[in-house]
Amino acid sequence: MKSYEMEDMEDRCGCSVIHEDVVNDVREHMPPVEDLSELAELFKVFGDFTRVKIVYALFRAEMCVCDIAALLGMTKSAISHQLRVLRQAHLVKFRKDGRTVFYSLDDDHVSTIFAQGLTHIAHSENHSNQ
Amino acid sequence: MKSYEMEDMEDRCGCSVIHEDVVNDVREHMPPVEDLSELAELFKVFGDFTRVKIVYALFRAEMCVCDIAALLGMTKSAISHQLRVLRQAHLVKFRKDGRTVFYSLDDDHVSTIFAQGLTHIAHSENHSNQ
DNA sequence: AGAATAGTTGAATATATGTTCAACTATTTG
DNA sequence: CAAATAGTTGAACATATATTCAACTATTCT
Numbered sequence: 526m527k528s529y530e531m532e533d534m535e536d537r538c539g540c541s542v543i544h545e546d547v548v549n550d551v552r553e554h555m556p557p558v559e560d561l562s563e564l565a566e567l568f569k570v571f572g573d574f575t576r577v578k579i580v581y582a583l584f585r586a587e588m589c590v591c592d593i594a595a596l597l598g599m600t601k602s603a604i605s606h607q608l609r610v611l612r613q614a615h616l617v618k619f620r621k622d623g624r625t626v627f628y629s630l631d632d633d634h635v636s637t638i639f640a641q642g643l644t645h646i647a648h649s650e651n652h653s654n655q
Numbered sequence: 656m657k658s659y660e661m662e663d664m665e666d667r668c669g670c671s672v673i674h675e676d677v678v679n680d681v682r683e684h685m686p687p688v689e690d691l692s693e694l695a696e697l698f699k700v701f702g703d704f705t706r707v708k709i710v711y712a713l714f715r716a717e718m719c720v721c722d723i724a725a726l727l728g729m730t731k732s733a734i735s736h737q738l739r740v741l742r743q744a745h746l747v748k749f750r751k752d753g754r755t756v757f758y759s760l761d762d763d764h765v766s767t768i769f770a771q772g773l774t775h776i777a778h779s780e781n782h783s784n785q
Numbered sequence: 786a787g788a789a790t791a792g793t794t795g796a797a798t799a800t801a802t803g804t805t806c807a808a809c810t811a812t813t814t815g
Numbered sequence: 816c817a818a819a820t821a822g823t824t825g826a827a828c829a830t831a832t833a834t835t836c837a838a839c840t841a842t843t844c845t
Contacts, residue, residue: 538724539731540821548726551715556773561707563776564769569702573833577695578685585681590792594668596678601669603834605793615779624791624842634775638768639694643686645764646693649745670791703803720822733804735823754812754821786845793840802831809824815817 570614571638575599576607580635583617587629700744701768705729706737710765713747717759 555561570576578597582588588596594604608628611617618631685691700706708727712718718726724734738758741747748761 537728537730538721538734540721540725543721543725544719547716547718548722551712551718551722552726554715555708555711560773560776561711562704564772565702565704565707567772567776568698568707572695572697572699572702574692574695575833577691577698581685581691582681585684586677588677588681589674591668591670591673591790592678592681595670595673596682598667600667600835601792602794602836604668605791606833609793615775621842626792632775632779634771634778638771638775641764641768641771642694642697643690645697645745645762645768646690648764649762699802705803721820730805731822732806732824735821736803739823751812756822789842789844791840791842794838796836796838798833798835800831800833803829805828806826807824808826810822812819812821814819 567614570610570616571642573607575603576611579604579607579611580616580630580639583628583630584636584639587627589625589627591625593628697744700740700746701772703737705733706741709734709737709741710746710760710769713758713760714766714769717757719755719757721755723758 571580575597579593582593582596590601590604590608593608594601597604608617608619612619616630616632616635617628619626619628621627701710705727709723712723712726720731720734720738723738724731727734738747738749742749746760746762746765747758749756749758751757
């Protein structure tokens with residue numbers, strides 16, 4: 526007994542025996558695709574070594590582009606490009622003072638996300654890779 | 656008055672006027688690079704639409720590879736490759752039953768991280784991009 | 786006004802990464 | 816044992832992305 530949805534499910538997965546009830550239940554409870562897509566985009570922004578370092582620096586203090594570039598030993602251009610990514614994700618804000626641009630964090634949730642991330646790392650450092 | 660550290664800072668950034676006190680203070684309080692690197696790697700794992708969908712599915716139920724492939728309308732191979740990534744990040748675990756492999760979440764912090772991520776998205780959906 | 790400097794930006798390049806494809810293993814079933 | 820199927824894996828390919836480089840804007844200072 527196969528429903529049409531069942532046929533659709535098999536379109537690409539190449540499976541014949543699946544747990545239809547489970548799949549349907551999960552499908553009904555999945556958040557909207559736009560939300561999941563935005564979530565992936567947000568984590569993609571955090572998923573870069575340079576940007577993580579920038580965010581951690583801004584946890585501690587407001588900094589200008591030169592400060593960050595000096596701290597990380599990178600060019601102003603590279604930092605500026607990354608700050609644009611963080612800006613577009615609404616994660617940092619800035620204020621101008623003369624020709625200097627000071628950047629700071631623009632989100633309360635970031636610290637929680639990072640803290641949980643570090644907790645995960647701390648807890649899984651004992652485990653071996655499979 | 657420039658210290659040697661100051662000279663080092665200027666190596667690549669191309670700046671002459673930086674806030675040395677701020678940079679030094681931030682530098683002293685940065686977490687170890689290994690931690691920040693691992694954190695970026697963790698977020699990189701979350702920074703993919705397919706993997707986010709897989710994680711959300713496993714929030715709801717334990718699922719086999721075919722279930723997930725059917726749910727997402729993707730091939731078993733693509734799902735298996737992504738499950739390997741999630742496995743290596745200690746985010747999912749699995750049990751075998753015959754030729755079926757059931758996957759489930761292997762981390763308590765994931766739900767918190769995702770919840771904070773969604774909160775950030777909800778809060779910044781009013782803002783316009785700059 | 787002119788020089789110097791903070792910062793931005795677009796193009797180019799090199800690297801990273803997600804999916805596909807085909808081949809493979811392992812387990813079940815007839 | 817043979818066929819079928821769940822799942823894995825490596826190579827190939829296409830796309831995404833981080834940094835560099837050069838050119839540019841804007842602001843300060845003499």
